[in-house]
Amino acid sequence: MSDILRRGRLSDVPDEKIQNFSSSMNDDKWIFNADILVDFAHTVMLFEQDIISRKECKLILGGLQKIKNEGIVGLDWNYEDIHISLESKLIDLVGEDVGGRMHSGRSRNDEVATCIRITLREQLIELMEEINKLRVALLDVSLSNIDTILPGYTHLQHAQPTTLAHHFLAHAGSLERDFGRAFDAYKRINLCPLGASAFASTGFNIDRTRTQELLGFDDILENSMDAVSSRDFLIETAALCSNIMINLSKMSEEIVLWSSSEFNFIEIHDKYASTSSIMPQKKNPDTAELIRGKSGAVIGSLMSLITICKSLPLSYNRDLQEATPNIWRCMDTTITSVSIMAGIISTLNVNKKAMESANSVGFTTATELADTLVRSTGIPFRTAHQIIGTISKNTSSPTLEQIDEVAYSITNSKMSERGLTQKHVHDALDPFHNINRRDVVGGPATNETLRSINSHRDRLGVDDQNLEACNSKLIRCVDKLMKVVDSYM
Template sequence: MSDMMWGGRFTKAEEKNALDFNASISYDCRMYKEDIAGSKAHAKMLARHGIISKEDCEKITEGLSAIKKEIDDGKFPFSIELEDIHMNVEKRLTDDIGDAGARLHTARSRNDQCALDLHMYMKRQIGRVAEKLISVEEALLEAAEKYKDVILPGYTHMQRAQPVLFAHHMLCYFAMLERDFKRLEECYDMADMSPIGACALAGTTYPTNPLEEAEELHFSKVYGNSLDAVSDRDYLLQFLSFASICAMHLSRLSEEFIYWSTSEFHFIELDDGYSTGSSIMPQKKNPDMCELIRGKTGRVYGSLIGLLTVMKGLPLAYDKDMQEDKEGVFDAIDTLYFALDIYAGMISTMTVNGKHTREVLEHDFSNATDMADYLAKKGLPFRQAHAVVGGAVHYCIEHHKVLHDLTMEEFKSMSPLFEEDILEALKIENCVKNRESYGGTGPKSVERQKAHGKEAVAAMKEKAAQWKESMAFLG
């Protein structure tokens, strides 16, 4: 007979290679706080309804507290033979307190127990990720304020397009991460649902009350269908979707920082603490943190695609395939957590070469649209104005000039609508200052964006504090 806790109907032990393949303790041990808290709540509920005695409940609670301390202290001997965190804790509890420990699993299955642990774990981790995301948002706001007067080229197709404030550029990434935080709120809402009481798939014959356990564990709601409770992994997919989009945003910023820190651009310099050197070329200063974050984005995508693929053909209710839900999620959490942490520090310590970003605009045609707008405001249809300016750019290229190098005689030869004030319209500072349309790069518009950002961060902090407080009972 197998000596596994589920082995009563088996006549032989599991093969060693099958046991190693089947076990998940190497990674699901990180959910020990959730597993122990869930078991304590379950024992209390069983005792309240007379399913186990109060004495057994007290023994279970004390035994679980002792196990948690041992794990906290790094002294607990996890066993691969016991497969997972649930069986490791339960076996040790039963060894320590006897029959009372063996009664803990009444009206519960590993299916709903595992789902419960994951729901709680995700709630706790979402709060941790939220704090790091907010730190990046604050760093972006600080950079926007610190370099509020810096102007740099804005690009389309990686070609110089129009001048923008550096603050405007940073606030674009703020807006991306603000949307990410809203997605994170949806992740928390989906994780904030207790599956306990569903048992294996069909509920239980015992007079339990899942609502009591949910309240004890700080859940706001309970699954209404037991099949759904044990088979749902949408909340994990939702988080991986959030993580993938957030990582993509960080990757886009990484791409720009990599370009901007080259000698060719020389727009920014990353702090030495967030750069590395070359083992052979002494002069090198490499943006390795940016490159790693850009590279690890594919890893986060892989976790999302992996779990979507696992789930796509599963019949109801629980299938062992679903054990594959954890490693990718855990890896995505760790990857995103460190990427956000790195970016908060990297943005806060970088140096922006504002003098250089401004100078390069004196040698290109980033003010061409302003020249066309000038003619349109004088009454020339914009499409015709566009053609005039296109011709002017061509003329300048042939004569090794830029637009503000043209003489009034040259301007007049291109259109009689040009007056002396065209030179003011073409000044880079004015090209920026005059774009005060809602959401534009004008200084007043950017100040409005910064004010909104501060309000948004305050709201994010309040929400993240609520999430953290909700899970503080885990210790």
């Protein structure tokens, strides 16, 4: 293949060690399809702007089509990146007098920045689709477990009664925000750097808006220096992936804990579990543990990106080559983790009896009992807190007489003489009564939980529609581009 890059300014070639150190070909496989699309769009624009002839345009597009059909395996991997390898292959196919014109008005700097954005926006759409599938799984399990009572925890200690639906809706809420962050980031990713050239734009009469439209971008990234050098969109994407993985890690930790014999709240489906090589009775929640572990790798990618981009002067620097493998690993891990978590949640076997039994331990109704004292007797909450706190040292199911005894020692008055009845005490100690008293917005009461699930589904529907609109636009633009290519060929 043609040595089109080093033959002018440089008189020697790197040895194998330097070549392996410098090459990005292994990581560039992510952007092969995007690179072909960029070449198609750029070539079409060059012809339409009278920078190349119709014959040259036809030959270049035909060569690119052949390269596309052969795939990345047809390229020479001895080059330092996919862009030069692809262009060299084109020149070998159609000759330098024709193929050598394709790169007019652009640089690898704006080319690679465009390819990264095209690939990343596709992956981000896939990630948002997987997030919404996980949201559906959480809402479905929530609807099936509105009355499944379990202890809520603070500091991993039994705190107050809640429901599994209320618990899973908390995770659904965090994932809804994750979707919002991803959708918002998409707007900043889907900006076109093509036409910025090396960093100072070009003297050719190019039409940046035309290539932007052909490639499905929402707008151009205007300043040419900013266009080729900025990688803030990678940092933003890695940050939102880190946030998603942190949320998944929380879910994973609960799945691991709840699967243990000590909790016995849930059992994961066999396909998400492993067994021991020596202990035949074991069923281990390995997929959840791996998601928990892989969150560290995604966070590590974010730290790498931040460190690589820190203090880089404008405009393009080769350091940025090290940024892309981090974002590809980050995205691949996050997409897969979200997908697997959706499968885990949708196939969970819930042990309702174990959850309900656990709720009887730890005096989870103490808060409601203190609140009941406030409502029925008019004493300050802090006084009620002291009374019930004192009682909790000895029992988790006090009688009215026991409450009176402790209250008298603290306030010199009995609660029964101030309006507290045995029914008040009985209701306060009932976990289900506790839950249904909490019918404020976002609470665990049955009616409020149903309202919340329906509200989540409504918002999820809107998110799905917005996502489909983005995806449909990209599909239409690629189809339009290929029709233009076909017409010019």
